[in-house]
Amino acid sequence: MGRRIGIKDVAAAAGVSVTTVSHILNEVEGKRINTETRQRVLETARQLGYAPNGLARGLRLKRSSTIGFVSDQIATTPHAGRIILGAQEEAAKHDLLLLMLNTGGDRELERREIELLLQRQVDGVLYASMYHRVVEVPEQLRSVPTVLLDARADDPSVPSVVPDEVQGGATAVRELLRHGHRRIGFLNNVDDIPATHGRLEGYRQALAEAGVAFDPRLVVAETASAAGAYRAALTLLQAAERPTALFCFADRMAMGVYHAAAELGLSIPTDLSVIGFDNQELICDGMFPGLTTVALPHYEMGARAVAQLLALTGTKGQGTGPAAQEMLPCPLVARASVASPPRL
Amino acid sequence: MGRRIGIKDVAAAAGVSVTTVSHILNEVEGKRINTETRQRVLETARQLGYAPNGLARGLRLKRSSTIGFVSDQIATTPHAGRIILGAQEEAAKHDLLLLMLNTGGDRELERREIELLLQRQVDGVLYASMYHRVVEVPEQLRSVPTVLLDARADDPSVPSVVPDEVQGGATAVRELLRHGHRRIGFLNNVDDIPATHGRLEGYRQALAEAGVAFDPRLVVAETASAAGAYRAALTLLQAAERPTALFCFADRMAMGVYHAAAELGLSIPTDLSVIGFDNQELICDGMFPGLTTVALPHYEMGARAVAQLLALTGTKGQGTGPAAQEMLPCPLVARASVASPPRL
DNA sequence: ATGTGGTGCCCAATCGTTTTGGCAAGTGAG
DNA sequence: CTCACTTGCCAAAACGATTGGGCACCACAT
Numbered sequence: 226m227g228r229r230i231g232i233k234d235v236a237a238a239a240g241v242s243v244t245t246v247s248h249i250l251n252e253v254e255g256k257r258i259n260t261e262t263r264q265r266v267l268e269t270a271r272q273l274g275y276a277p278n279g280l281a282r283g284l285r286l287k288r289s290s291t292i293g294f295v296s297d298q299i300a301t302t303p304h305a306g307r308i309i310l311g312a313q314e315e316a317a318k319h320d321l322l323l324l325m326l327n328t329g330g331d332r333e334l335e336r337r338e339i340e341l342l343l344q345r346q347v348d349g350v351l352y353a354s355m356y357h358r359v360v361e362v363p364e365q366l367r368s369v370p371t372v373l374l375d376a377r378a379d380d381p382s383v384p385s386v387v388p389d390e391v392q393g394g395a396t397a398v399r400e401l402l403r404h405g406h407r408r409i410g411f412l413n414n415v416d417d418i419p420a421t422h423g424r425l426e427g428y429r430q431a432l433a434e435a436g437v438a439f440d441p442r443l444v445v446a447e448t449a450s451a452a453g454a455y456r457a458a459l460t461l462l463q464a465a466e467r468p469t470a471l472f473c474f475a476d477r478m479a480m481g482v483y484h485a486a487a488e489l490g491l492s493i494p495t496d497l498s499v500i501g502f503d504n505q506e507l508i509c510d511g512m513f514p515g516l517t518t519v520a521l522p523h524y525e526m527g528a529r530a531v532a533q534l535l536a537l538t539g540t541k542g543q544g545t546g547p548a549a550q551e552m553l554p555c556p557l558v559a560r561a562s563v564a565s566p567p568r569l
Numbered sequence: 570m571g572r573r574i575g576i577k578d579v580a581a582a583a584g585v586s587v588t589t590v591s592h593i594l595n596e597v598e599g600k601r602i603n604t605e606t607r608q609r610v611l612e613t614a615r616q617l618g619y620a621p622n623g624l625a626r627g628l629r630l631k632r633s634s635t636i637g638f639v640s641d642q643i644a645t646t647p648h649a650g651r652i653i654l655g656a657q658e659e660a661a662k663h664d665l666l667l668l669m670l671n672t673g674g675d676r677e678l679e680r681r682e683i684e685l686l687l688q689r690q691v692d693g694v695l696y697a698s699m700y701h702r703v704v705e706v707p708e709q710l711r712s713v714p715t716v717l718l719d720a721r722a723d724d725p726s727v728p729s730v731v732p733d734e735v736q737g738g739a740t741a742v743r744e745l746l747r748h749g750h751r752r753i754g755f756l757n758n759v760d761d762i763p764a765t766h767g768r769l770e771g772y773r774q775a776l777a778e779a780g781v782a783f784d785p786r787l788v789v790a791e792t793a794s795a796a797g798a799y800r801a802a803l804t805l806l807q808a809a810e811r812p813t814a815l816f817c818f819a820d821r822m823a824m825g826v827y828h829a830a831a832e833l834g835l836s837i838p839t840d841l842s843v844i845g846f847d848n849q850e851l852i853c854d855g856m857f858p859g860l861t862t863v864a865l866p867h868y869e870m871g872a873r874a875v876a877q878l879l880a881l882t883g884t885k886g887q888g889t890g891p892a893a894q895e896m897l898p899c900p901l902v903a904r905a906s907v908a909s910p911p912r913l
Numbered sequence: 914a915t916g917t918g919g920t921g922c923c924c925a926a927t928c929g930t931t932t933t934g935g936c937a938a939g940t941g942a943g
Numbered sequence: 944c945t946c947a948c949t950t951g952c953c954a955a956a957a958c959g960a961t962t963g964g965g966c967a968c969c970a971c972a973t
Contacts, residue, residue: 480856624960
C-alpha cells in the first residue's frame with residue numbers, strides 16, 4: 226500500500242511549507258500564523274489522516290517518548306501485571322510508551338538487552354524487581370535516568386519506589402487486635418529480604434501499641450509455601466496456649482494454615498482467625514472462608530515510579546544528593562477469615 | 570555528560586569517512602574494505618563504546634526493530650506473564666524489542682494507544698487476548714502486519730496462535746480414563762467462549778475413544794469460580810451414582826471441589842480424583858493434595874506468535890488467502906489429585 | 914602514451930521531523 | 944515617497960544513520 230503520509234504531503238496539499246505545518250501542529254509559541262491558514266492546515270492534516278513519524282521526531286528532538294521497563298521476572302509473580310499496568314497507564318498520560326524487557330535474572334542477557342534499550346534512545350528506565358529486594362543497578366544505566374521499582378539499591382542516589390512493609394505488617398496485626406485477639410502468631414518466611422524483616426517489625430510495633438508483650442514463641446519462620454506453613458501451623462496450634470489468630474507472611478502460606486486448622490478440627494474464623502499478605506485474588510477468593518489479607522500496592526507503585534522518572538527527566542540538573550525513596554502503604558483487604566477470638 | 574558518541578566520532582577517530590565506518594560495521598556485501606582499515610575501525614568503535622542510534626537507523630531503514638504487544642488485560646490473568654515472556658525472548662533472538670500496551674478492554678483508549686504504537690513505526694503488532702476468545706481486530710491494524718495471540722478473528726486472513734482446547738480437554742479426561750475411571754464428571758463454565766465448547770468436545774472425544782457413553786447428567790455448567798464449583802460439586806457428588814472423578818474447567822473451580830469433597834467426607838484422591846485446567850501454580854501447589862491439571866502453553870504461544878509475525882514481515886507479498894491459524898497442544902501436569910477409582 | 918580493470922575509499926542524497934533566522938508584503942507615520 | 948514596524952510565511956540546516964554512484968590510484972597490457 227501507499228506509504229504513510231508525512232508532513233510534506235500535508236504541506237503540499239494545503240499549499241504551504243513544511244515549516245508552517247510543523248509550527249501549526251506543534252502550536253509553537255512566538256510564531257504568528259494566520260487563523261485561516263491554521264484552520265486549513267489542520268483540516269487537511271485531519272483529512273489525510275496525518276500522524277507524525279515518531280522515529281524522525283525522536284531523532285530531531287533527542288527524545289524518544291519511550292521508557293524502558295526492565296525486570297527480572299515478569300513471569301513468575303502474579304500481580305506483577307498490576308505494576309506494569311500502573312506504569313503503563315501513568316506513562317500513557319504523557320504519551321509515553323513502555324519498552325518491556327525481561328532478564329530472567331541472567332546478568333549477561335540483561336546487559337545485552339539493556340544495550341538494545343539504550344540504542345532505542347529511551348528517555349529513562351524503570352528497573353523493576355518482582356519482589357521487594359536490594360538490587361545492584363547495572364553500570365550501563367548510569368547514563369540514563371533510572372528509577373527502581375519494588376527494589377532498593379545500596380547507592381542512595383537512585384530513586385526508588387517500594388511498599389511499606391512495616392506499615393503492612395502492622396496493618397495486618399492491628400486488624401487482629403481490633404477484633405480482640407491478644408495471642409497472635411506470625412508465620413514469617415525464611416528469606417533475608419526486606420519483607421521478612423519489615424513485616425516482623427510491623428508485627429512488633431502493632432503489638433507494642435496495643436500493650437501486648439512480644440512472645441518469641443509465637444513467631445516461626447518457614448519457607449513461604451503452603452507445605453511449609455502447614456507444618457509450622459501444626460506446631461503453633463498444638464502448643465499449650467495456642468494463638469487465636471495467625472498472621473501469614475504470604476497468602477499461599479495461609480492455604481497451609483487452613484489445611485492444618487481443618488485437620489485439627491478448628492474452624493475458621495470461629496476458632497481461629499487468619500490473615501494473609503499479598504492479596505492474590507485467585508487464592509483469597511477461592512478459599513473457604515475468603516481470606517482477609519493485606520495488599521501490596523502494585524498498581525500505585527508502577528504509577529509512582531513513572532511519575533518519579535518524569536520528575537527526574539524534568540530537572541536537568543541531575544540533582545546530586547540522595548534521591549527520593551518512596552514508600553507506599555499496603556491497604557487491608559477484608560474478607561471473611563477474621564473474627565473475634567473464641568471465649569476459651 | 571557528553572552526549573552518546575556516534576558514527577561520526579568513530580569516523581573521525583579512525584581517520585576515515587562515515588560511509589566507510591557504516592560499511593564496515595554493517596558488513597555490507599560488495600564493498601571492498603582493506604583488512605587493516607577494517608581492524609582499525611572496529612577497534613576504535615569498540616574503544617569509544619560506539620552504539621548505533623536506533624532512531625536514526627529506523628528512520629533511514631523504515632523499520633524500527635520493535636513490535637507492538639497490545640492486550641486487553643495484562644493484569645487480571647496470572648500466567649499472562651508467560652505469554653509476554655515467550656514473545657519477548659523469541660523477539661530478542663532477532664534483536665527486536667516489545668512495546669507493551671494494555672487497553673483494559675476500553676475500545677477508545679485502545680484506539681489512542683495503538684495510534685501511539687503506529688507513530689513509533691512498529692514493524693508489526695501482536696494483538697493478544699488474555700483468554701482464548703474471538704476478537705474484532707481494530708481497523709488501524711490493517712496497515713501493519715498483525716498476529717492474534719490467544720485469540721481468533723472472524724476474518725481468516727489474520728494469522729492467529731491459540732491453545733488447542735479440544736486436545737486439552739481430551740488430555741485431561743484421558744488421564745482419568747487411564748487410571749480406570751468410567752464415571753467422569755465435567756464441571757464446565759457458562760461463558761460462550763472457545764474453551765467452553767472445545768474442552769467439552771475434548772471430554773466427549775476422549776470418552777468416545779474409550780467406549781464410554783456420554784451421560785449428560787455428568788456435565789454441569791457453573792460460573793468459573795470456587796464458589797460456583799462448590800455448589801455444582803455438591804450436587805454431582807450426592808447424586809445416586811456419583812462420579813469417581815471430576816474434570817474442572819479451571820483450577821480455581823477445583824478449589825471449590827476440594828471443599829465440597831471435604832464436607833462430604835470424601836478424600837482426594839482415594840475416594841475422588843480431580844483434575845483441573847490452567848496450571849496456576851500458586852493454586853495447584855498450595856492445594857492438598859497437589860492438583861493435577863492441564864497447562865496452557867502460554868510461553869510457546871508468545872514465542873510462536875512472534876515467529877509468525879516475522880514470517881509475515883518476511884514475505885513482502887502480504888500473501889492473500891487464509892493465513893496460518895496455529896493451535897498449540899496443552900500438556901498434562903501431573904501432581905497428586907488423580908488415582909484409581911475406589912472399588913464401590 | 915594509452916587503455917583496461919581492480920582496489921579502496923568517499924560525496925551527497927535520503928529518511929521525516931523541528932527550528933533558527935530570515936525575507937517579502939502590508940501598514941501607518943512622518 | 945520613505946522609514947520603521949508588524950505580520951505571515953518559508954529556506955535550509957540540523958538529528959544520525961544507510962547507500963548508490965562515483966573518483967583516484969595503481970598495475971599491467973598494448
